[in-house]
Amino acid sequence: MTGIEPPPLRNDCFALPAGVEWTPVDTALDMLRDRLGPVTGVEMRLLSQALGGVLAADAVALRSSPPQANSAVDGYGFAGAVPEGAHVMPLEEGRAAAGVPFDGVLPAGRALRVLTGAALPEGVETVILEEDVTLGTGEIAFRGPLKRGANTRKAGEDVAEGAVVLPAGRRLTPADLALLASVGLGVVPLRRQLRVAVLSTGDELVEPGETAGPGQIFDANRPMLLSLIHRLGHAPVDLGRVPDDRTTLRATFDRAAAEADVILTSGGASAGDEDHVSALLRAAGAMQQWRIALKPGRPLALGLWQGKPVFGLPGNPVAALVCSLVFARPAMAVLAGESWSVPQGYDLPAGFEKRKKPGRREYLRARVRDGRVEVFASEGSGRVSGLSWAEGLVEIGDDACHIRPGDPVRFIPYGSFGL
Numbered sequence: 001m002t003g004i005e006p007p008p009l010r011n012d013c014f015a016l017p018a019g020v021e022w023t024p025v026d027t028a029l030d031m032l033r034d035r036l037g038p039v040t041g042v043e044m045r046l047l048s049q050a051l052g053g054v055l056a057a058d059a060v061a062l063r064s065s066p067p068q069a070n071s072a073v074d075g076y077g078f079a080g081a082v083p084e085g086a087h088v089m090p091l092e093e094g095r096a097a098a099g100v101p102f103d104g105v106l107p108a109g110r111a112l113r114v115l116t117g118a119a120l121p122e123g124v125e126t127v128i129l130e131e132d133v134t135l136g137t138g139e140i141a142f143r144g145p146l147k148r149g150a151n152t153r154k155a156g157e158d159v160a161e162g163a164v165v166l167p168a169g170r171r172l173t174p175a176d177l178a179l180l181a182s183v184g185l186g187v188v189p190l191r192r193q194l195r196v197a198v199l200s201t202g203d204e205l206v207e208p209g210e211t212a213g214p215g216q217i218f219d220a221n222r223p224m225l226l227s228l229i230h231r232l233g234h235a236p237v238d239l240g241r242v243p244d245d246r247t248t249l250r251a252t253f254d255r256a257a258a259e260a261d262v263i264l265t266s267g268g269a270s271a272g273d274e275d276h277v278s279a280l281l282r283a284a285g286a287m288q289q290w291r292i293a294l295k296p297g298r299p300l301a302l303g304l305w306q307g308k309p310v311f312g313l314p315g316n317p318v319a320a321l322v323c324s325l326v327f328a329r330p331a332m333a334v335l336a337g338e339s340w341s342v343p344q345g346y347d348l349p350a351g352f353e354k355r356k357k358p359g360r361r362e363y364l365r366a367r368v369r370d371g372r373v374e375v376f377a378s379e380g381s382g383r384v385s386g387l388s389w390a391e392g393l394v395e396i397g398d399d400a401c402h403i404r405p406g407d408p409v410r411f412i413p414y415g416s417f418g419l
């Protein structure tokens with residue numbers, strides 16, 4: 001499995017259905033899900049280096065967990081159940097501890113000292129908690145009833161040997177590492193990290209911290225997109241700022257295609273005189289100008305540059321983030337070998353009023369206060385402060401046209417998008 005590389009993407013993978021003027025968000029998402037696939041190779045990695053990696057194959061338990069029946073408490077073990085009432089049992093010499101099993105068979109009617117995690121020796125089926133026992137000389141006294149199997153854990157009760165514990169496409173969490181370790185997996189096949197090139201376009205852009213002249217603005221999208229990619233578990237490749245000059249942009253695209261698996265650009269995505277991203281992709285013959293029934297984020301240019309998918313995000317920072325979260329995030333996940341996931345939202349009462357055109361999905365910057373969804377004061381797509389003010393997005397459904405305070409609306413926390 002090591003070193004296997006998947007095939008390149010087909011040239012028409014971003015083509016939208018013919019005859020649909022404004023494509024609904026869900027149709028566009030279905031298309032991405034169906035037409036994209038992993039583009040990254042596979043390597044074996046130690047569990048200690050596997051956090052955040054994407055499983056390239058189902059993880060199968062090498063052994064049951066727990067591997068044998070064992071005690072859930074510190075106490076005394078014996079065979080069978082005991083009825084209600086007082087009981088006295090003679091104590092067997094020795095004990096069973098985790099990792100140090102009792103070497104023998106416990107005769108019926110006798111009790112043995114057992115500690116938490118100890119494999120149950122033959123003859124022990126039930127354990128009584130030490131707090132419920134009076135210890136005498138060579139015997140214990142306690143009260144029933146106790147069911148057979150009380151305070152014990154069955155072999156394989158968590159996972160059976162041979163069971164699939166995690167599916168291919170899973171991005172590993174700290175809890176997943178515990179699960180894999182518990183079933184004996186010390187090495188796992190993981191996808192190589194997806195490399196995502198990020199570049200900003202526009203003559204007006206200046207690096208934050210530098211001196212900006214009149215008419216110039218600081219590049220806000222690049223730090224946002226680079227850190228987003230990092231958060232999503234991919235490897236960001238910073239290709240800097242590119243002026244509105246087609247030769248330089250072409251050279252930067254060539255570099256991006258050589259150094260990365262996917263290219264994210266911002267700015268120049270629509271069809272104006274200086275919209276060089278879409279112009280270049282169009283000239284390369286593999287460009288789709290998506291017309292998605294979505295606000296913000298109408299102009300989204302998708303294409304392939306030397307076989308590498310390009311997401312031409314709109315320049316307005318709010319649209320750039322929304323398009324990244326709604327489209328680029330799931331697409332990059334699939335390219336990285338992850339399984340498709342829909343960000344989990346919560347229906348909560350609106351703390352705002354809004355009218356909108358039906359037939360178009362809208363995402364507003366939002367946060368939850370006192371159980372109600374608040375939205376940012378402005379819907380302006382250049383208002384970066386609102387992105388930072390928000391703690392998530394509220395998704396206003398395609399067909400909604402009038403939201404009144406108290407109506408249920410879907411709030412999707414940034415965390416559900418992986419931020």
Ligand SMILES: Nc1nc2c(c(=O)[nH]1)N[C@H]1C(S)=C(S)[C@@H](COP(=O)(O)OP(=O)(O)OC[C@H]3O[C@@H](n4cnc5c(N)ncnc54)[C@H](O)[C@@H]3O)O[C@H]1N2
Nearest residue numbers: 200218219220221222267268269270275313314315316319
């Ligand atoms: N005639 C039309 N004009 C526009 C339309 C339209 O449909 N018809 N759509 C508007 C919408 S909606 C958006 S969004 C923008 C997207 O245009 P571009 O992707 O071509 O982006 P630019 O024109 O290059 O920039 C838009 C805006 O964003 C600022 N910007 C760009 N990059 C950055 C950055 N890295 N950091 C911060 N801000 C950035 C740029 O200065 C512009 O103000 O088009 C509308 N126009």
Ligand code: MOO
Nearest residue numbers: 296297298319381
């Ligand atoms: O993409 Mo524009 O508003 O839709 O910012």
